Amino acid sequence: MGDPRTGIGRPTTIVDIARAAGVSKSTVSLVLKGSSLVKTETRERVEAVIERFGYVYNRGAANLRTATSSFVGMVISDLTNPFFAELAVGIEEALYQLGFVPILANTNEDLERQGHVLRSMREHGVAGIIMSPARGTDAWTLANLPARSMPMVITMRRILGSPLPYVGPDNQAGARKAVEHLIGLGHRRIAFMGGFASMTTQQERIAGWRDALLAAGLPFDEGLIFESMPTRDGGKKALEAALATPRPPTAVFCYNDIVAMGATRALSTRGIRPGLDVGVVGFDDIDEAEHNAPPLTTVSADTRAMGARCADSLLGLIRGSGAADMSYTGETRLVVRESCGAPFAARKREYA
Amino acid sequence: MGDPRTGIGRPTTIVDIARAAGVSKSTVSLVLKGSSLVKTETRERVEAVIERFGYVYNRGAANLRTATSSFVGMVISDLTNPFFAELAVGIEEALYQLGFVPILANTNEDLERQGHVLRSMREHGVAGIIMSPARGTDAWTLANLPARSMPMVITMRRILGSPLPYVGPDNQAGARKAVEHLIGLGHRRIAFMGGFASMTTQQERIAGWRDALLAAGLPFDEGLIFESMPTRDGGKKALEAALATPRPPTAVFCYNDIVAMGATRALSTRGIRPGLDVGVVGFDDIDEAEHNAPPLTTVSADTRAMGARCADSLLGLIRGSGAADMSYTGETRLVVRESCGAPFAARKREYA
DNA sequence: CCGTTGATTTGGAACGGTCCAAGTCGCTCG
DNA sequence: CGAGCGACTTGGACCGTTCCAAATCAACGG
Known part of the structure; x- marks a missing residue:
């Protein structure tokens, strides 16, 4: 057993405590879980010994008997992406x-x-898994995973055809709000930028973009979709592609904030003023968005809350709720800052 | 036992496999660890059953017996900080x-x-812990932690007086390089910006800043230290404080990239061109640094490699090496981009 | 035909908890 | 005075592995 002073040697177990306190290991176990069955006096004696020995509860051993676990797997597709870092923190x-x-x-x-x-x-022995699937994960892969038949919630990237519960923002509605705002500002040629058609998230955001266009009676022009990696660099390249076009857009709705930041940056380096000459809006509302130059207008999905929601859903699943009931689509909110040209539009109105 | 088809029911154990394969559980255990003791024919039979039953090894039970663990605690002070996210990924x-x-x-x-x-x-039951301590953690706290006497490496924030191994970059040398570069560019009034004196990291970076100043025969003026939260907002405030001074600095060396980004942004919004009118340099070389407006000159500590180094040191500790031997101070490298005014200086030379 | 050897296989005690049926103890009540 | 009861306490099986001493087996040499 561990020496109470040095902590050297075999770690102290419940049996060591029992022996030292002159009780059975059952009693120590009872004390450990704060049972009201043990006499106050006994409890105190045992607690004193526990303290003196610096005893450490072995949760693994306990879980072996009870066949439970307090571990949850958190599988993140790219933690260096600030959006996913935020999600991870929420979870x-x-x-x-x-x-x-x-x-x-x-x-x-x-x-x-x-x-x-x-x-x-x-x-x-995790009790369940929360996963933002890597790109390319499909329903078949998911169904044939080594981890099938274990509680699992998928987040942020919908996998078509998978019965697993999905937690994520309402991409389509969010995108629609963003594009409607751009239209309200007077833009008529609005591009979509970033991501690839193989990503369900892109599909959903494009759908919202098209919804807004169509609802405003504007043409839906596939030529205004500029695909790219969902990175800053991708945003830069997509923007350059758009600029190289015969009739460049006056505003761009981006796949996410990172792409939007790449786009604003590319605009700036070419002497075009984002927010004044060209409207840019992002998606996700990551921390950096408000510190961008110019501060990004974007769609917030309340990422942290979404993370919390993942945990709730997984808990539901572990407790035996049906997968379907544990899915959740979060509300989105348009955060208007400067990159969309709102202040510019406002100023125009002001002097009009 | 788990039904091979549905996966419903009590999970399959080694004993179930043994029974089905007509061998003892010892043999199954041997097969599981790829022992050469078992006959090929037997191995194949057992493996077939394992496959058929979808058996899942219970590492927790195994660890109970062997008193080992494959878990390592990773305690991060702020995962939404891209620098720490990068470190976490490296670890x-x-x-x-x-x-x-x-x-x-x-x-x-x-x-x-x-x-x-x-x-x-x-x-x-983690085998050890890698921790970037929360602000305010001191040697006393660390020594009296519930987790004392367990392998632990401290990273990125040195705790004065603690015997625990420390892994981090050479802040002082890195800072000195950065400031020397600024001096070489012709700057004579160089401020230090961000962090607080209570942070050892700030102390080290300030020491490097002072080293460079003194080595160049420049005065070391405490009035040029502008403390602030190590955030974008902190950078902005510190910069405003510096600008409000009778004789503002012509360059600022920032506590980290985030602060530097806040500073460049604050400069831009006031119509002062960072990299042209005022030199700015950061520390850490986070991913965003090169996408900043303008791209940040900064000190790289190779964060990922540092993370890997943490893992190596912890492993050393677990294997029984002395704490002192497991400390590591990483080399730093100055990454010159545009925010320090290098291109401006170059252009000046060009036309001179 | 038996002892020996090397190659395989195996039984059962650990590991550190939990759980529950059963036990002990001091009182009270008829 | 003994049964009954409530308050506490306890022994020992059990969870799914590993480990090791011992058992089994087949082949070989004498």
């Missing part, structure tokens, strides 16, 4: 509140790695 | 390679929370 915080402990895996969009970590997590 | 990646599984906790700079997660991790 972690909520799990902590619920008494769960997150095991982290950053798949870095690697399907093979994703398979590995899923298997590893299962072996480590 | 996670390295741990994964080494066969460890990271348990994540984001303390959000909360000391109480830090105490909780450390205790929780110990109960969950």
Whole structure:
């Protein structure tokens, strides 16, 4: 057993405590879980010994018997993306509140790695998994995962055809709001920028963009879609592609904030003033968005709350609720700052 | 036991496999660890059954017996800070390679929370902990942690007086390089911006700043230190404070990239051109740095590699190496981009 | 035909908890 | 005075592995 002073040696167990306190291990176990069955005097004696020995509860051993686990797998596709970092923080915080402990895996969009970590997590006995799937994950892969038949919620990237509960923002409605705002500002030629058609998130955001266009009686022109990696660099390239076009757009609605930041930056370096000469709006409302030059108008999905919602849904699943009931589509909110040209439009009105 | 088809019911154990394969559980255990002791024919038979039953190895049970663990605690002070996100990714990646599984906790700079997660991790039987301590963590706290006497490496924020191994960049040398570069560009009034004197990291970076100043025969003026939160907003405020001064600096060396980004942004909104009118340099070289307006000159510490180094050091500690030997100070490298005024200076030379 | 050897296989005690049926103890009540 | 009761306490099986000493088996040499 561990020496109370040095902490050296075999770690102290419940049996050591029992012996030292002159009770049975059952009683110590009872004390540990704060049962009202044990006499106050006994409890105090045991607690004193626990304190003196610096005893550490072995949750793993306990879980073996009860066949439960307080671990939850948190599989993130790209943690260096500030959006996913924020999501991860939301999930972690909520799990902590619920008494769960997150095991982290950053798949870095690697399907093979994703398979590995899923298997590893299962072996480590997680109670469930929250996953933002790597690009390319499809329903079939998901259904044949080593981790099938374990509680799992998918977040942020909908997998068509998968029965797993999905938690994410209402991309279509959010995109529509953003584009309607641009239209309200007087824009008539609005491009969509970033992402690829294979991403369900892009599909949904494009659908919202088209909805807004069509509702305003504007033409839906596929030529105004500029695909790119969903990165700053992608935004830059997409914007350059748009500018190289015979009739460049007067505003761009971007796949996400990162793309929008790349786009505003590319505009600036060419001497075109984002927010004044060209309207730009993003999606996600990451922290950096308000510090961009100019501050980004964007669609907020309340990422942290979404993370909390993932944890709630997983808990529901673990407790036995149906997968369908645990899906959740979050409301979105348009955050108007300067990149869309709102202040410019306002100023125009002011002097008109 | 779990039904091979539906996966419903009690999970399959090694004993179920043994029974079905007509061998003892010892043999199955041997097969599982790829022992050469079992006959090929037997191995194949057992493996077939394992496959058919979709058996999942229970690492927790195994660890109970062997008193080992493949968990490592990863305690991060602020995961929404892109620098720490990058560090976390580096650590996670390295741990994964080494066969460890990271348990994540984001303390959000909360000391109480830090105490909780450390205790929780110990109960969950982590093999060791890698921690970027929350602000305010001191040697005394660390020494009296519930997790004392467990392998632990501290990263990115040195705790004075603690015997724990520390992994971090050479802040002083890095800062000195940055300021020397600024001096070489012709700057004579160089401010230090961001962080607080209570942070060891700030102390080290300020020391480097002073070293460079003194080595160049420039006065070391405490009035040129503008403290602030190490955030974008802090950078903005610090810069405004500097501008409100009778003799504003012509260049600023910032506590980190985030502060520098806040500073460049504040400059821009006041019509002062960062990189042309005022030199700005950051520290950390986060991903965003090169996409800033203008791209940030900064000191790179190779954050990912630093994360890997944390994992290596922890492994060393677990294997029994002395704490002192596991400390590591990483080389830094100045990354010259545009914010320091280098291109401006170059242009000046060009036309001179 | 038996002892020996090397190759395989195995039984059962750990590991550190939880759980529950059963036990102990001091009182009260008839 | 003994049964009954409530308050506490306890022994020992059990969770799913690992480990090791011992058992089994087949083949070989004498």
